Amino acid sequence: xxxxxxxxxxxxxxxxxxxxxxxxxxxxxxxxxxxxxxxxxxxxxxxxxxxxxxxxxxxxxxxxxxxxxxxxxxxxxxxxxxxxxxxxxxxxxxxxxxxxxxxxxxxxxxxxxxxxxxxxxxxxxxxxxxxxxxxxxxxxxxxxxxxxxxxxxxxxxxxxxxxxxxxxxxxxxxxxxxxxxxxxxxxxxxxxxxxxxxxxxxxxxxxxxxxxxxxxxxxxx
Amino acid sequence: xxxxxxxxxxxxxxxxxxxxxxxxxxxxxxxxxxxxxxxxxxxxxxxxxxxxxxxxxxxxxxxxxxxxxxxxxxxxxxxxxxxxxxxxxxxxxxxxxxxxxxxxxxxxxxxxxxxxxxxxxxxxxxxxxxxxxxxxxxxxxxxxxxxxxxxxxxxxxxxxxxxxxxxxxxxxxxxxxxxxxxxxxxxxxxxxxxxxxxxxxxxxxxxxxxxxxxxxxxxxx
DNA sequence: ATGGGCTATCTGTGATCACAAATGCGGGCT
DNA sequence: AGCCCGCATTTGTGATCACAGATAGCCCAT
Numbered sequence: 005x006x007x008x009x010x011x012x013x014x015x016x017x018x019x020x021x022x023x024x025x026x027x028x029x030x031x032x033x034x035x036x037x038x039x040x041x042x043x044x045x046x047x048x049x050x051x052x053x054x055x056x057x058x059x060x061x062x063x064x065x066x067x068x069x070x071x072x073x074x075x076x077x078x079x080x081x082x083x084x085x086x087x088x089x090x091x092x093x094x095x096x097x098x099x100x101x102x103x104x105x106x107x108x109x110x111x112x113x114x115x116x117x118x119x120x121x122x123x124x125x126x127x128x129x130x131x132x133x134x135x136x137x138x139x140x141x142x143x144x145x146x147x148x149x150x151x152x153x154x155x156x157x158x159x160x161x162x163x164x165x166x167x168x169x170x171x172x173x174x175x176x177x178x179x180x181x182x183x184x185x186x187x188x189x190x191x192x193x194x195x196x197x198x199x200x201x202x203x204x205x206x207x208x209x210x211x212x213x214x215x216x217x218x219x220x221x222x223x224x225x
Numbered sequence: 226x227x228x229x230x231x232x233x234x235x236x237x238x239x240x241x242x243x244x245x246x247x248x249x250x251x252x253x254x255x256x257x258x259x260x261x262x263x264x265x266x267x268x269x270x271x272x273x274x275x276x277x278x279x280x281x282x283x284x285x286x287x288x289x290x291x292x293x294x295x296x297x298x299x300x301x302x303x304x305x306x307x308x309x310x311x312x313x314x315x316x317x318x319x320x321x322x323x324x325x326x327x328x329x330x331x332x333x334x335x336x337x338x339x340x341x342x343x344x345x346x347x348x349x350x351x352x353x354x355x356x357x358x359x360x361x362x363x364x365x366x367x368x369x370x371x372x373x374x375x376x377x378x379x380x381x382x383x384x385x386x387x388x389x390x391x392x393x394x395x396x397x398x399x400x401x402x403x404x405x406x407x408x409x410x411x412x413x414x415x416x417x418x419x420x421x422x423x424x425x426x427x428x429x430x431x432x433x434x435x436x437x438x439x440x441x442x443x444x445x446x
Numbered sequence: 447a448t449g450g451g452c453t454a455t456c457t458g459t460g461a462t463c464a465c466a467a468a469t470g471c472g473g474g475c476t
Numbered sequence: 477a478g479c480c481c482g483c484a485t486t487t488g489t490g491a492t493c494a495c496a497g498a499t500a501g502c503c504c505a506t
Contacts (some may be wrong), residue, residue: 071289279491
């Protein structure tokens with residue numbers, strides 16, 4: 005290594021993993037949670053400088069994110085977070101609805117009380133993020149709510165695909181958050197929890213579909 | 226370049242594209258169409274030797290395919306095409322059903338006579354592949370049938386996601402083909418075409434679901 | 447003959463370098 | 477003063493090298 009291998013606050017799970025994986029994970033989180041605005045440009049050398057690695061791991065991380073649709077590389081290879089067209093946003097919202105309704109449906113028979121409690125707790129954190137006007141925290145916690153529910157579906161491929169959609173929508177969701185100014189209590193989340201408690205599958209499917217669709221709707225309108 | 230840049234039969238669209246893209250596309254097609262058996266190992270230097278490039282483009286292509294689930298890297302980074310568990314296969318089949326039913330549904334209002342003719346022609350090629358016992362050709366043409374239909378849905382993100390599922394199922398589909406010995410005329414494909422002609426959406430959804438599900442079913446049974 | 451340890455080789459990872467294309471900035475011309 | 481050309485810089489791409497860990501094969505001791 006040319007530069008000193010300074011830790012820069014690496015989490016326990018970051019130990020002993022490869023450099024490109026660390027770069028990938030960090031960039032992925034930043035994009036998914038709306039920390040990067042749509043259209044923002046990135047350079048391999050810049051990323052390398054930021055994470056204290058050479059161009060090689062930076063390139064692999066970027067290449068992987070491009071493959072997942074999190075970044076778009078313009079002509080001549082310049083890489084930036086994509087600015088989605090309205091059609092694309094609607095399509096991704098439809099994908100979210102399709103996948104997440106199915107996932108919630110599969111999670112329903114496996115939803116115990118501990119899960120409900122956990123979801124309630126996450127909901128409280130969401131309310132807190134809303135009151136603090138913390139966009140990134142809001143998006144992250146909101147997705148954690150969904151992920152916690154869908155993990156119960158025992159469908160890793162489906163969940164991975166859903167997270168890919170979240171990733172593509174990340175920068176857009178940030179822009180969305182900036183547009184909705186009101187203190188938005190997670191109303192649909194409460195409907196989801198209620199349907200889970202009642203074992204009401206049609207209600208759950210409807211609530212998930214509403215929660216996923218309504219936010220994106222006012223972006224395309 | 227160290228080695229001579231020999232063309233090795235590059236198609237017109239391969240001109241002026243980067244090396245890793247050429248490697249990626251070729252490997253992707255080989256995996257998706259079942260040219261590589263499940264569990265087969267690959268090495269970066271081997272790929273580089275085969276395509277006459279250095280390790281760098283080979284690594285990027287492999288990394289991208291791993292990101293898409295087409296390859297799985299074992300502990301210590303060894304890379305191979307994955308051997309799917311039965312649960313995984315069922316999940317991917319469910320994903321195919323979910324996505325492709327939606328895509329066909331969206332394509333239905335846009336399906337004109339030219340499309341029907343095209344599908345008929347592809348079907349004839351499928352029958353030809355079956356009679357020739359050409360597994361790779363069969364899989365490729367079968368997927369071309371589906372892709373041709375779904376292209377009409379005007380939903381690129383959804384189609385891309387579907388192709389990712391195809392990619393993950395590629396080696397498995399090859400194993401499936403080996404198991405079904407009978408000359409399998411594309412019966413469901415005819416049902417799909419009939420439903421398209423009649424404008425029968427429920428029938429189309431059912432036919433697509435059957436076509437997607439039935440093949441994979443006998444692998445997990 | 448067989449089991450165990452040691453080494454040669456192979457593999458992925460990451461850094462560095464060379465190169466070409468694109469970008470952007472500054473100076474000179476009209 | 478405004479515009480355009482040309483060069484310096486920046487950027488991505490690909491090749492090569494150094495290195496560490498894993499793998500496997502081989503030799504020797506029992």
